[in-house]
Amino acid sequence: EAAVTQSPRNKVAVTGGKVTLSCNQTNNHNNMYWYRQDTGHGLRLIHYSYGAGSTEKGDIPDGYKASRPSQENFSLILELATPSQTSVYFCASGGRGRDTEVFFGKGTRLTVV
């Protein structure tokens, strides 16, 4: 069974603080993704990566950075957290093929106060 593990599962951060969300996958997938999920917006792509050392902007990258130091790990970084970044964040991984499945982690609930 493909595994994507996110940490922490819950996080409360202060406005202006730095937040790092971590993701680890044991699927040996090349592609990794960060999405945020908000009521009324569904899943929106923030950043993605197609291999170690690569990061690409998704549809809503402003205010976020990403880091892919290895095949297994993909981090999402909020340098200056704002209340508008309060959301549930999902990491996912997938293979290179067009029709390969994308596997999601259980999510991180981030609250910025």
Added chain:
Amino acid sequence: QQQVRQSPQSLTVWEGGTTVLTCSYEDSTFNYFPWYQQFPGEGPALLISILSVSDKKEDGRFTTFFNKREKKLSLHIIDSQPGDSATYFCAARGTNAYKVIFGKGTHLHVLP
């Protein structure tokens, strides 16, 4: 921006009934359409998917239909069960195989 439109936003059906969810898209380069199911507190998980070369795919009680001309797809759940209560997302992937674009989701409630 590429979009995948999904309807309805919320749906309630009785146990044993048929559920129909629909999606439409704009980008004609989309060629792979997965449906994901999400339970509360969990991440989305692949339910069923279809390639643009097909018009129908069936998996047990779940069937997805694809209409290339109209740029529409649908998910049919027959004999709906309370355990099917979840949020369902349609999604699309195209020439940029790295990007999977999701609809806003449908909250399905199946009443016993």
